[in-house]
Amino acid sequence: MGIYEDKLSEKLSSAKWLVFFTGAGMSAESGVPTFRGEDGIWKKFSPRELANVDAFMNNPALVTEWYKHRRKIVRQTNPNAGHIAIAELERYFEVTVVTQNVDNLHSRAGSTKVYELHGNLEKNFCMDCGTRFDSGGVDTLPDIPRCGCGGLIRPDIVWFGENLPAEQFSKAELAIENCDILFIVGTSGIVFPAAHLPMNAKKLGKYLVEINPMESELSYYCDVVFRENAGKSLAAISKLAASLQA
Ligand code: OAD
Numbered sequence: 001m002g003i004y005e006d007k008l009s010e011k012l013s014s015a016k017w018l019v020f021f022t023g024a025g026m027s028a029e030s031g032v033p034t035f036r037g038e039d040g041i042w043k044k045f046s047p048r049e050l051a052n053v054d055a056f057m058n059n060p061a062l063v064t065e066w067y068k069h070r071r072k073i074v075r076q077t078n079p080n081a082g083h084i085a086i087a088e089l090e091r092y093f094e095v096t097v098v099t100q101n102v103d104n105l106h107s108r109a110g111s112t113k114v115y116e117l118h119g120n121l122e123k124n125f126c127m128d129c130g131t132r133f134d135s136g137g138v139d140t141l142p143d144i145p146r147c148g149c150g151g152l153i154r155p156d157i158v159w160f161g162e163n164l165p166a167e168q169f170s171k172a173e174l175a176i177e178n179c180d181i182l183f184i185v186g187t188s189g190i191v192f193p194a195a196h197l198p199m200n201a202k203k204l205g206k207y208l209v210e211i212n213p214m215e216s217e218l219s220y221y222c223d224v225v226f227r228e229n230a231g232k233s234l235a236a237i238s239k240l241a242a243s244l245q246a
Contacts, residue, residue, distance in 0.1 A: 025186020
C-alpha cells in the first residue's frame with residue numbers, strides 16, 4: 001500500500017469538504033519564486049522598500065514597476081500539477097482554496113472557490129475613490145498610474161502593516177470550521193494573521209495534512225505530513241480520490 005493510500009484512504013472515504021491552505025511553495029513548480037527560499041523574493045528585495053504603503057507613497061513609480069515585473073513573471077507561468085489536482089478534486093468533494101498567493105494560478109487552474117488572503121496581482125484600486133481596475137489596463141498607463149479622479153492607483157495586495165480583507169478571511173474561517181480535512185501546502189506558516197487559520201483548525205479538532213518538502217512552523221500541528229513537492233503529492237491524492245469513487 002502506498003503512503004497516500006495508507007495515510008489518507010480512510011479519511012478521504014468519509015470526507016465531504018476539503019480545504020487547501022496554500023502558500024508560495026504551491027506555485028514553486030510553476031516557476032514563481034517563493035518569499036523565503038534560496039531564490040526567495042525577500043532575499044533580493046526588502047519588504048520595507050517595496051511592500052508597504054509608505055514605500056508606495058514615497059516612490060509610486062518604483063513600486064508600480066516592481067508589481068508590473070512580478071505580473072510579467074507570473075503571466076509567463078502556468079498552473080502546475082498541484083493546482084490542477086486541487087481543481088480536479090471538485091469532482092468528488094466540496095473544495096475551498098484559502099491562499100496567501102497573489103498569482104491567480106488556482107483560479108487559472110479551474111478552482112471555483114478561492115479566498116485570497118493577501119490580494120491578487122491582477123487587481124488594483126484607486127486610493128481616493130476606491131474604483132477598481134484590472135492590471136491589463138493599469139499596465140498601459142504612465143509610470144505613476146492615476147484614476148480619473150486624480151487618485152493614485154495601487155495594487156490590490158495586502159502590504160505589511162495592512163489588514164487582511166475581512167470578508168475573504170471570515171469566509172475562509174467558515175470553510176475551515178466546516179471542513180473534514182485541511183491540507184496545508186507550501187507555506188512556511190510564519191506570516192500572521194493567515195497562519196492563525198490552520199492553528200485554530202487544530203483547536204477545533206480538524207484533521208490537518210501538510211505537504212511541504214521542508215519542516216514548517218505548522219508541521220507540529222499536523223496529523224499527517226508528506227515531505228514532498230506539491231505537484232507530486234497532490235496529483236497522487238487526486239488519483240487516490242478518483243480510485244475511491246470508482
Ligand atoms: P515562504 O516563502 O515563506 O514559504 C514557502 C514554503 O514553501 C516553504 O516552507 C518551502 O519549504 C515550501 N516549498 C518550496 N517548494 C515547494 C514545493 N515544490 N511544494 C511544496 N512546498 C514547497 O512563502 P509563504 O509561506 O507563502 O505575504 O509566505 C507567506 C507570506 O509571506 C506571503 O503571502 C507574503 C510573504 O511576505 C504578503 O505578501 C502579504
